[in-house]
Amino acid sequence: METPYTDHLTLEDYEQVYEPAEDSFLLLDALEKDLEYLEQLQPHLCLEMGSGSGVIITALAKKLASCSLCLATDINPKACDATRRTAARNGARLDSIRCNLTDALRRQSVDLLLFNPPYVVTSDEELHTQKFDSHSESSTERNLVFSWAGGQDGRRVTDILLKQLDDILSPRGVLYLLLLRENKPEDIITHLEGLKFRAVKFMERRIPGEHLYILKVTRSSSSSSTS
Numbered sequence: 191m192e193t194p195y196t197d198h199l200t201l202e203d204y205e206q207v208y209e210p211a212e213d214s215f216l217l218l219d220a221l222e223k224d225l226e227y228l229e230q231l232q233p234h235l236c237l238e239m240g241s242g243s244g245v246i247i248t249a250l251a252k253k254l255a256s257c258s259l260c261l262a263t264d265i266n267p268k269a270c271d272a273t274r275r276t277a278a279r280n281g282a283r284l285d286s287i288r289c290n291l292t293d294a295l296r297r298q299s300v301d302l303l304l305f306n307p308p309y310v311v312t313s314d315e316e317l318h319t320q321k322f323d324s325h326s327e328s329s330t331e332r333n334l335v336f337s338w339a340g341g342q343d344g345r346r347v348t349d350i351l352l353k354q355l356d357d358i359l360s361p362r363g364v365l366y367l368l369l370l371r372e373n374k375p376e377d378i379i380t381h382l383e384g385l386k387f388r389a390v391k392f393m394e395r396r397i398p399g400e401h402l403y404i405l406k407v408t409r410s411s412s413s414s415s416t417s
């Protein structure tokens with residue numbers, strides 16, 4: 191998978207939109223590693239939640255758009271705009287919707303779900319600056335807080351996703367979720383098993399100051415291979 195061009199995005203954009211970093215590239219590398227599986231899956235609907243600059247969903251759309259509808263959501267309107275521009279700059283076909291998590295989508299419709307969540311451990315007070323009101327205009331500062339502040343264990347947004355996962359994923363759906371060691375991936379795996387999902391550490395990478403993981407999650411009844 192080619193890394194999309196981002197030369198259309200400026201420093202001014204990155205004051206309000208998450209700039210692609212090691213975590214973004216690890217998620218891209220995981221998709222590349224699992225491309226054969228994804229091509230066999232032939233996902234009808236691919237969704238990246240919290241697309242930020244749009245590099246990940248754009249790279250995916252370039253590979254899968256002939257058989258898949260690719261969508262992106264973000265709670266930050268500037269990120270939705272950046273995602274659209276990244277898609278246009280790279281000739282990718284996708285749509286970007288401003289909403290909280292996957293609120294704009296139909297139940298159990300997503301075959302391939304990607305999420306690099308706000309994962310940094312912060313106080314919950316920092317999160318209280320966030321309002322999941324998709325009609326309110328966000329301030330510059332709040333837009334960036336949405337990108338990284340994860341509250342207790344860095345899991346506030348991830349835990350909401352996990353609760354909703356059964357409603358989001360299609361019967362054959364798969365989720366690739368980026369986690370930090372501080373997010374307690376083992377706990378998440380056990381929790382998902384209790385919810386009748388199968389979760390495996392699909393990839394991991396140490397970078398200075400962070401140990402990142404990609405969790406691959408499928409329904410435990412799924413007959414698809416997960417490694």
Ligand SMILES: C[S@@+](CC[C@H](N)C(=O)[O-])C[C@H]1O[C@@H](n2cnc3c(N)ncnc32)[C@H](O)[C@@H]1O
Binds near residue numbers: 264291292306337
């Ligand atoms: C760590 S950034 C990742 C951006 C991009 N996916 C990447 O990997 O470079 C997290 C993104 O999630 C978005 N986000 C945070 N909370 C969200 C929510 N409740 N619903 C939708 N998007 C959310 C943020 O605005 C931000 O763009």
